[in-house]
Amino acid sequence: MVEEEEKKKKEKEEEEDDEEYCPGLEPLFFDEAEAVADHERQKQREHAKELHRQRKKAHWETKQRIYDYDPKQGRCIFTPTPLRRRPQHLRPRRGV
Numbered sequence: 001m002v003e004e005e006e007k008k009k010k011e012k013e014e015e016e017d018d019e020e021y022c023p024g025l026e027p028l029f030f031d032e033a034e035a036v037a038d039h040e041r042q043k044q045r046e047h048a049k050e051l052h053r054q055r056k057k058a059h060w061e062t063k064q065r066i067y068d069y070d071p072k073q074g075r076c077i078f079t080p081t082p083l084r085r086r087p088q089h090l091r092p093r094r095g096v
Contacts, residue, residue, distance in 0.1 A: 066078060066079055067079065
């Protein structure tokens with residue numbers, strides 16, 4: 001009985017020595033839930049960037065339709081009506 005108690009005490013002491021307390025150190029482990037959440041956030045950011053790019057492209061195309069080059073003024077001007085004659089290189093192609 002006494003020998004068993006001594007063995008238990010020695011084992012406890014060895015375990016305590018192995019698991020020393022170190023302040024400021026965090027345990028290193030892989031948190032799967034956090035990794036999945038990070039992946040989802042990354043996908044959402046990429047999707048938002050793609051939507052922004054598409055909106056920007058659509059806006060640019062719209063501006064190309066409503067602005068015309070005026071050779072007299074030497075610059076592009078706003079055309080409130082799209083019926084105005086455009087220079088040949090700016091006219092939309094028909095039947096394409």
